[in-house]
Amino acid sequence: MKKLINILTFHDALNYGAVMQAYALSNVCQLLGFEVRIVNLKWSDFLLLRSKKEWHFKRFRSKYLPASTPKAIHKLGDFYSDEKLVADYWIVGSDQVWNLDIVGEYYPAFFLDFVKQGKKISYAASFGVNSWKWGDDYKYDIKKYLEYFQAVSTRERSGVDICRNVLGINAKHVVDPTLLLDDYSIIIGKKQNIRKELVSYKFVKSDAYYDVLREMKNVLGVGEVKELSSLKPCFMKDVSFPIQISVENWLQGIRDAAFVVTDSFHGICFCLIFEKQFVYLPGMLERAERVIDLLTALGLEKRIFKNIDEIRGDTRWLTSIDYVSVKERLNILRNDSLNFLKENLHV
Structure with missing residues (x-):
């Protein structure tokens, strides 16, 4: 039993x-x-x-x-x-x-x-x-x-x-x-359909933020900006706002994105799981410790941008993330954490 x-x-x-x-x-x-x-x-x-x-x-x-x-x-x-x-x-x-x-x-x-x-x-x-x-x-x-x-x-x-x-x-x-x-296919299936979209999942946002996303979109050569956090209809040039999406569609939105910008801890977690190119743009820097802690441990400090002006002034976000190195570090952290559970559940 x-x-x-x-x-x-x-x-x-x-x-x-x-x-x-x-x-x-x-x-x-x-x-x-x-x-x-x-x-x-x-x-x-x-x-x-x-x-x-x-x-x-x-x-x-x-x-x-x-x-x-x-x-x-x-x-x-x-x-x-x-x-x-x-x-x-x-x-x-x-x-x-x-x-x-x-x-x-x-x-x-x-x-x-x-x-x-x-x-x-x-x-x-x-x-x-x-x-x-x-x-x-x-x-x-x-x-x-x-x-x-x-x-x-x-x-x-x-x-x-x-x-x-x-x-x-x-x-x-x-x-x-x-x-x-590292596998969420039971929820969203195995077939990945990379869309030419810059995906945003942002709690703290502004018109100026979306101006920067449009600039990033043009540099990346993608067709659209998509915001995954919308609770009500919103209309803005070159930005789509699907309303109150399902958990499955939220996961698929991150997995199938060409690029992701987020201030969400779990948004970052799933960028890492799905090996996405991303920018972390915290809404409140004083509450960003959990993400900064994680990205630092994985050697990804350069994906952290303090504000939209830093994105405009520094193109390091265009440098591709080396996920071979990231996964090596993440696997060490993952195995250590799994061992904590196994030892204390007496597995």
Whole structure:
């Protein structure tokens, strides 16, 4: 009989990266021979699907994520009252599950203090900040929770520093679970159709940003700029805005692009997986550590541009990425991270 892993993460968010990291971690655990369930945490109830995007995500989760725990959790107390919430192993992560500004009153649950039996592990958990900012009361509580973990890992090196220097807990740096897999053909098929498109997936954007994309498009000799983040109709010369696209179409958009510009961490992860030429243009440089950390580890610092003027003034983005070298480095990080899971899941 297979042992059971329960995963607590942001699987229910309307965010492409969030649902893909949940898919990747659960898939990896299944490949390691475990039965996997996602803890059925409902941040809010969508009794009526209010948008096309919500419908896309609901369908994707139903098709590609493992079964959820039977009883939905709507409030913090539900974690403690559900006697059937049991497993051999509990994994919290990945994503910003330890960002107290996001999880709010749920923070004890995201440090698994409700778990009555089973070994506790964090995989690529993120505090979402470079240094501790929440005061001593939280610090003492969280230190107490983490002392009951079998193993702790974080997605950023700053998280390792916070665990060690603030909480007195040993932690390991691991890669985002999306990077543990190199094949997503079960979702988007094997056939790649490279389109003559410059693809943008950008949260922070402006008219000036799209002016630069048009200039890049002309230099690259591609026919169109496509924006993958559109929630509502938008009309702009030489730019297409497909609205509220599915998770599958988001992945295909990155895979089939001639070039990608993004400020998204998971946008960058999938550029690496699909070996795309890209520019990382952070919306807020002070929150870019997780991407800068990853690209530095892979020798890709030159793909980081601080602003649109730097893109205009420096053509290093035209230099092709040497993915032979990148994949060698990524495979080392991937194997090290997989070994963390295997050792602590006793595979």
